Amino acid sequence: MAATADHVRALVRAHARDDDQGFYSVALQVAAKAARQGHTRFAADLRELIDAAQSRPTARRTGPIPVVKPKGELAELVTAEYPEIRLRDMTLADGVRARLERVIREQRQRERLEGFGFAPMHRLLLVGPPGTGKSMTAAVLAKELGLPLFTIRLDGLISRFMGETSAKLRVIFDATVQTRAVYLFDEFDALGGERGAGNDVGEARRILNTFLLFLDETSPESLVVAATNHPDLLDRALFRRFDMVVAYDRPNAEQAVRVLRGRLAVMDTSGVDWEQLHDHVDGLSHAELVRAAETAAKNAILSDSESVTNTDLISALDERRLAHA
Known part of the structure; x- marks a missing residue:
C-alpha cells in the first residue's frame, strides 16, 4: 500500500483543519512513495488529480464572523480572538482530558442544568509548568463552545495606582454578564499573589478581595479561566473559589x-x-x-x-x- 498509517492520519487532520496545502502536500508524498515502490500508474494518476484540484478555483472558506468585539474601556483591557484549535488536537493526560470534557458537556447543557437549579462549571484554575497547554486550553474551550476568547491584558489591568485596578476588574466582570465568552487571566499569579507577602501594602489585599468577590458573583453564562505557572505563589483562598482546579504536567x-x-x-x-x-x-x-x-x-x-x-x-x-x- 502506497500510503502509510501516518500519511492517512495526516490527510484526515489536514482535511479536518481545512488545510488544503497540508492535504495536497501529504498526497504528493503518497504519490512519491508509490513511484519509488514501482506503482508508477497510480502515482501519475494521483499527481494528475492533485494538479487538477489545485488549479480549480474554489470558494474561499471563511472563519466565524466576529460578531462580538470588545468596546470602550473593555477594548483596552482584553485582546479578542476566535480560536480554531479543538480538544482532539491536544495531547493531554487522560485525567485532564476527562475534566475538560466535563466542563464542555456542562456548558453545552447549561440551560438543562439551570432548569434544575444547578450552575455549570464556569470558573477554572489551570496550574502547571510553562508550555504544558494551559493557555491553549482556554482557546480550546472557546472553540468547542463557539465563543470568543478574551485574554486579559495584565499590563492594562494592573495600574501603578492600585485603586484603578479594582475599577478595571469591575469592567471585566461586568462584561462576563453582558458578553458571553471565555475570559482568560494568564500569568494569574501577578494578580492573585499571596496576601500575606512581605511587600503587601494593604491595597493589594483589597484588589485580591475585590477579585474574589467578583469571581463569586460571576455569571455561568461565561467562563473565567485563570492560568499560572506558579500555583505556590497564589493566595490559598483562591483555590476554593474556583469550580475546578486542573493540574497540568x-x-x-x-x-x-x-x-x-x-x-x-x-x-x-x-x-x-x-x-x-x-x-x-x-x-x-x-x-x-x-x-x-x-x-x-x-x-x-x-x-x-x-x-x-x-x-x-x-x-x-x-x-x-x-x-x-
Missing part, C-alpha cells in the same frame, strides 16, 4: 512521542526510531517538543528532503533539554 514518553508524531505528520518519518526517542524527551514540555519537531523538519526541508532523520530529531530534542538543564 510535562508529557510522559508516550505522550511526547504523540506530540512529535502530530507535528511531523506532513513529513516522512519512516526512518525515525520512536522508541529510541524515549530517552531524549524527559522533562520537555509540549511547546518544547513542538519546537524540536519543527527544527528537525526544517533541517530536512532545507536539505531538499521530505524525510526527518533520527539523528536530526534526537539532536533537536537534546538541544532543547540542554537549554533548561
Whole structure:
C-alpha cells in the first residue's frame, strides 16, 4: 500500500483543519512513495488529480464572523480572538482530558442544568509548568463552545495606582454578564499573589478581595479561566473559589512521542526510531517538543528532503533539554 498509517492520519487532520496545502502536500508524498515502490500508474494518476484540484478555483472558506468585539474601556483591557484549535488536537493526560470534557458537556447543557437549579462549571484554575497547554486550553474551550476568547491584558489591568485596578476588574466582570465568552487571566499569579507577602501594602489585599468577590458573583453564562505557572505563589483562598482546579504536567514518553508524531505528520518519518526517542524527551514540555519537531523538519526541508532523520530529531530534542538543564 502506497500510503502509510501516518500519511492517512495526516490527510484526515489536514482535511479536518481545512488545510488544503497540508492535504495536497501529504498526497504528493503518497504519490512519491508509490513511484519509488514501482506503482508508477497510480502515482501519475494521483499527481494528475492533485494538479487538477489545485488549479480549480474554489470558494474561499471563511472563519466565524466576529460578531462580538470588545468596546470602550473593555477594548483596552482584553485582546479578542476566535480560536480554531479543538480538544482532539491536544495531547493531554487522560485525567485532564476527562475534566475538560466535563466542563464542555456542562456548558453545552447549561440551560438543562439551570432548569434544575444547578450552575455549570464556569470558573477554572489551570496550574502547571510553562508550555504544558494551559493557555491553549482556554482557546480550546472557546472553540468547542463557539465563543470568543478574551485574554486579559495584565499590563492594562494592573495600574501603578492600585485603586484603578479594582475599577478595571469591575469592567471585566461586568462584561462576563453582558458578553458571553471565555475570559482568560494568564500569568494569574501577578494578580492573585499571596496576601500575606512581605511587600503587601494593604491595597493589594483589597484588589485580591475585590477579585474574589467578583469571581463569586460571576455569571455561568461565561467562563473565567485563570492560568499560572506558579500555583505556590497564589493566595490559598483562591483555590476554593474556583469550580475546578486542573493540574497540568510535562508529557510522559508516550505522550511526547504523540506530540512529535502530530507535528511531523506532513513529513516522512519512516526512518525515525520512536522508541529510541524515549530517552531524549524527559522533562520537555509540549511547546518544547513542538519546537524540536519543527527544527528537525526544517533541517530536512532545507536539505531538499521530505524525510526527518533520527539523528536530526534526537539532536533537536537534546538541544532543547540542554537549554533548561
